Amino acid sequence: MSEARTVAFHTLGCKLNFSETSALSRLLGQEGFVQREFTEEADVYVINTCSVTENADRECRQLVRRIQRRTPDAFVVITGCYAQLKPAEIASIPGVDLVLGAAEKFNIATHLRDLTRGDSARICSCDIGEVAGFNASFSVDDRTRTFLKVQDGCDYTCTFCTIPMARGKSRSDRIENVVRQAQILAGKGVREIVLTGVNLGDFGRRQSGSEDGEEDFLGLCRALESVAGIDRYRISSIEPNLLSPEIIEHVAGSGRFMPHFHIPLQSGSDRILGLMRRRYRRALYAERIGHIRSLMPHAGIGVDVITGFPSESDEDFRETFEFLHELDVSYLHVFTYSERDDTKALDIKPVVPVQVRQERNKTLRNLSYMKLRHFTERHAGQTRPVLFEHQDRDGMMEGYTDNYIRVRAPFRAEWVNQIVDWRL
Numbered sequence: 001m002s003e004a005r006t007v008a009f010h011t012l013g014c015k016l017n018f019s020e021t022s023a024l025s026r027l028l029g030q031e032g033f034v035q036r037e038f039t040e041e042a043d044v045y046v047i048n049t050c051s052v053t054e055n056a057d058r059e060c061r062q063l064v065r066r067i068q069r070r071t072p073d074a075f076v077v078i079t080g081c082y083a084q085l086k087p088a089e090i091a092s093i094p095g096v097d098l099v100l101g102a103a104e105k106f107n108i109a110t111h112l113r114d115l116t117r118g119d120s121a122r123i124c125s126c127d128i129g130e131v132a133g134f135n136a137s138f139s140v141d142d143r144t145r146t147f148l149k150v151q152d153g154c155d156y157t158c159t160f161c162t163i164p165m166a167r168g169k170s171r172s173d174r175i176e177n178v179v180r181q182a183q184i185l186a187g188k189g190v191r192e193i194v195l196t197g198v199n200l201g202d203f204g205r206r207q208s209g210s211e212d213g214e215e216d217f218l219g220l221c222r223a224l225e226s227v228a229g230i231d232r233y234r235i236s237s238i239e240p241n242l243l244s245p246e247i248i249e250h251v252a253g254s255g256r257f258m259p260h261f262h263i264p265l266q267s268g269s270d271r272i273l274g275l276m277r278r279r280y281r282r283a284l285y286a287e288r289i290g291h292i293r294s295l296m297p298h299a300g301i302g303v304d305v306i307t308g309f310p311s312e313s314d315e316d317f318r319e320t321f322e323f324l325h326e327l328d329v330s331y332l333h334v335f336t337y338s339e340r341d342d343t344k345a346l347d348i349k350p351v352v353p354v355q356v357r358q359e360r361n362k363t364l365r366n367l368s369y370m371k372l373r374h375f376t377e378r379h380a381g382q383t384r385p386v387l388f389e390h391q392d393r394d395g396m397m398e399g400y401t402d403n404y405i406r407v408r409a410p411f412r413a414e415w416v417n418q419i420v421d422w423r424l
C-alpha cells in the first residue's frame, strides 16, 4: 500500500497521550506521511485511546464508524492505553485494521510500511510486564507552551487505577536527554514547558544505562534551570508523598519553576485513603500545602479528588468536604468513581449508588467554584506576569499568570508569546 501517504490522528485522554500523539505524528512525518485533520480524508487514521475515559469502547466504535462512512478504504490503527488493556475487544470493532499495544506504539512506522488489510484486525501487543523502553515525546500546544513527557508508567497499586496495567512499570528519561529536548524546544520559540508523566515524582526509576536512584526529580528541576530561552516550567501533577520539602523549596527559590502545583488527594478520609492504597494520609497532605503556602502565599494549587469510592459513607464524604473546605487550595478536579475491570476496588463493598456519587461530585464542584473565585479575588489589583497565547478570540487574547490565573485582554499582536506584567 505504497500510496498511503496521508495520516490523521485523534487523541483521547490526558496530556501524556497528546504529547505521544505529537511524537507519533513526527515519526510518521519522517516516513513521508503528510498530516491531515481528523475531519479530512486520509489514507491512515490513528486513534490514541485512554483507559480512564468512560465508555472508551463506545467512543472508539463511534470514531471508527465515522471514518468508515467518510473514507471506507482508509487503514485504521488503534493504540494507547485502551488498546493495551483490551486488544481483542478493539480488534473486534468492524473497520479496525491494526491494534498497537504499549510496546509497539512507537514502532508504528514499521507497521505501516507493510500495511495489508485483512478481514480481521492484526493485534501487535505484549504483556505489559515486558514493556520497558522509554520514548521521549512532547506536544507543542498553541506554540507558547509544550507538554514534555519525562516519565512513564507507575509502580504504585492504587486500587481504583488501571494505568499501571496500561502503561507498565515506572521508567524515565535521563536528565541529559530532557535538557537536550528543552534546548530543542527553546530553539523552536517555546517559552513554557509543562513536565509530564504518569507518576512524575518517581522520576529517576529504570533509566537506561544507570542505576535506580542515581537521578531524581529534584535533580531534573535543578538541571533545567540552566536551559537558555525557557522562561517557565510547570510540574503537571505530583503525588503528595513525592513532593518533598526540597522540591517545594526549589520552586519557591526559582525564577523559572512557576508557583503552581497540582497534587492528587483523592479523599480526605484516612480510612478511604487506606482502601485506595494511597501512600500518604491527610496529615501529610495538609503539611505539604502548609509548606507551599508558607513559602509561596500566592501559589496556585489544584487538587484531584474522587467521589463515591466503594464504601465511602456520608461520614467519610463529610470528612473530605471539611478537609478541603479548610485547606488553602485554589481549585479542585472532581472525578466520580467508576468501576474498572481487573481493579482491586471491585472487591470493596458496599458500592455507593451512582446517584450518590454524582451528588457528592456536584457538592465538591460547587466548593471548587467558590475556592477558585476566592483565590482569584485575592489577587485582584496585583500585577503578575502573563504569558499570552496566539489566538485572536474575537479581538481578545488569553494567557496564564505564573500562578495559573487565566487572563483575557484585548488582542495585541506584539504580546503574542510574550510575558507581560499585567494588573489583575
Ligand code: SF4
Binding pocket: 154, 155, 156, 157, 158, 161, 162, 163, 164, 198, 199, 239
Ligand atoms: S499513582 Fe496511583 S492513581 Fe496514579 S497512576 Fe499510579 S496507580 Fe494510578
